[in-house]
Amino acid sequence: MGTTVVHIVGYILIVSAIVFGALGAILALLHDPHKPKKSAKGSAKAAAESQAESSQAYSEVAEKDVEHIFNNEFREELRNRGRLHFEKIIGENAMFLQQDLRLTTSQLNDYMKQEITRTLKDEFGKYEESIMDAKQLAIDSISKTQQAIEEQREILGKQLKDQVASEKLRLITHFEQNMAEIINHYVLAAIGDQIDLSDQLEYILNDLETNKKAILEDIQNGA
Amino acid sequence: MAHDTKAEFQLPLSLVTIVDLSRTRRELAAVDEFMLQASVRKTGARAQLPKTSHALEEMVRANGYNLLEANDRTHLIEILTQLQKKAPTIHMSFAVDPPAAALNRLITWLRQEIHPQLLLQVGLQPSIAAGCIVRTGSKYFDFSLRKHFETNEKLLLTKLHEGVV
Numbered sequence: 548m549g550t551t552v553v554h555i556v557g558y559i560l561i562v563s564a565i566v567f568g569a570l571g572a573i574l575a576l577l578h579d580p581h582k583p584k585k586s587a588k589g590s591a592k593a594a595a596e597s598q599a600e601s602s603q604a605y606s607e608v609a610e611k612d613v614e615h616i617f618n619n620e621f622r623e624e625l626r627n628r629g630r631l632h633f634e635k636i637i638g639e640n641a642m643f644l645q646q647d648l649r650l651t652t653s654q655l656n657d658y659m660k661q662e663i664t665r666t667l668k669d670e671f672g673k674y675e676e677s678i679m680d681a682k683q684l685a686i687d688s689i690s691k692t693q694q695a696i697e698e699q700r701e702i703l704g705k706q707l708k709d710q711v712a713s714e715k716l717r718l719i720t721h722f723e724q725n726m727a728e729i730i731n732h733y734v735l736a737a738i739g740d741q742i743d744l745s746d747q748l749e750y751i752l753n754d755l756e757t758n759k760k761a762i763l764e765d766i767q768n769g770a
Numbered sequence: 771m772a773h774d775t776k777a778e779f780q781l782p783l784s785l786v787t788i789v790d791l792s793r794t795r796r797e798l799a800a801v802d803e804f805m806l807q808a809s810v811r812k813t814g815a816r817a818q819l820p821k822t823s824h825a826l827e828e829m830v831r832a833n834g835y836n837l838l839e840a841n842d843r844t845h846l847i848e849i850l851t852q853l854q855k856k857a858p859t860i861h862m863s864f865a866v867d868p869p870a871a872a873l874n875r876l877i878t879w880l881r882q883e884i885h886p887q888l889l890l891q892v893g894l895q896p897s898i899a900a901g902c903i904v905r906t907g908s909k910y911f912d913f914s915l916r917k918h919f920e921t922n923e924k925l926l927l928t929k930l931h932e933g934v935v
Contacts, residue, residue, distance in 0.1 A: 726926055727919035734915065735865075735899040742900045744864060744872045751902055752879055754913035759883055762906055766858045766885055769907035 565636060779849055781887055782828035786877045788859060788889045794826045795850040802843040858885045861905040863893040865914075 722729065755762070785794060800820045822837075835842040860880065868876075873890070880888045895903060898914035905911075919926065 723923075723927060726930075727916060727923050730919050730926070731897075731899050731916040735897065742865065744866060744868045747900055747902075748872055748875055751876070751913055754901075754911070755879065755904070756883075758904075758911050761909060762860070762904070762911070763884055765906040765909045766860075766888070769858060 565640060570633070779853070779887065780829075780832045781853075781881070781889075782825055782832055783874050783877055783881075784825040784828055786873050786890050786892075788854070788857070788891060790825055791850060791854055791857070791889060794823060794829065795847065795854060797822055797826050798837075798843065798847055798850060801837055802840075802847060805838070805840065805843065853887060853889075857887050857889050859889045859891055860884075861891040861893060863895040863898065863903040863905075865894075865896050865898050865900055867894060868892060 781791075785791060797820070801822060804820050830837055830846070833846075835846050837843055837846075862876070873892070877888070877890060880890070898916055901914040901916075901918070903910070903912050903914055
């Protein structure tokens with residue numbers, strides 16, 4: 548990522564240097580045609596002055612010629628040429644810049660894809676690991692709960708079995724202890740209204756006969 | 771005029787309970803009162819003799835009394851009063867109200883076998899289902915079906931276990 552950004556900045560600097568270089572050259576051509584040349588310092592000042600005078604004369608002549616050569620049409624022509632050249636350079640560099648940008652964008656996309664994929668993979672890995680841990684925890688918890696439930700079920704089953712046995716025994720004991728009363732109650736409820744005293748007289752008289760002596764003694768003692 | 775002693779006095783079979791005895795004595799007292807009033811009433815005055823029960827008539831007939839005789843009535847009232855106080859009484863409880871025929875048979879047996887002037891007190895105890903419970907002065911005899919079941923509880927248990935097994 549950092550390398551790609553450095554490349555992009557480098558390209559931008561190179562293109563800028565080229566553009567500004569070209570501009571400088573054009574401006575030099577356009578704005579400084581009569582810049583005086585530095586004359587060499589001679590030993591003889593007079594000669595130099597004469598030469599300067601002659602040079603000045605030549606310069607004036609040259610200026611006239613230059614103005615004659617570099618007239619306004621020629622300058623306009625140079626400007627046009629410079630403009631075209633500048634546009635050409637700009638277009639070429641823009642194309643290079645576009646290609647580089649495309650390449651950079653593609654590389655950036657690949658890089659981003661890789662980075663995102665790697666990051667997602669890492670995150671998914673961590674997420675999966677977390678899920679696995681949670682799953683293991685849940686399994687352990689469920690296992691412990693199942694074990695506890697099983698133990699509780701066994702305890703409850705045993706208690707229930709004991710209680711059922713105890714209750715059964717209690718009911719049987721109660722039934723056996725009160726069986727006569729229960730059967731009597733059943734007989735009374737079932738056929739109580741159908742029992743005729745006349746049918747029982749023989750049994751009652753038999754019982755009285757059996758206990759006649761005791762009754763007689765009690766009556767005589769009472770009397 | 772046959773004057774039975776108290777010991778030979780015969781109670782009719784229709785006079786079973788001590789309530790019957792009390793009612794009969796009241797009837798006899800009413801007759802005696804009527805006779806007394808009739809003796810002081812003017813001759814020819816119309817009077818209505820009190821109605822007497824079958825038990826009173828049977829008792830008078832069985833013991834040879836004449837209710838027109840004041841002495842007989844007095845003697846009879848005295849005997850009944852004594853019996854009301856001192857006649858031997860047995861309390862019998864039944865599951866249902868006993869019919870008159872059954873009571874007659876019971877009182878016949880009791881007066882033949884136990885005491886000729888014995889009276890009954892009849893009670894109801896529906897829980898005994900069948901049979902009866904007899905109480906004398908100081909004893910208690912349970913002839914009920916419930917008691918029979920209790921007596922034969924082991925037999926019932928044995929049969930029940932055999933049936934279960």
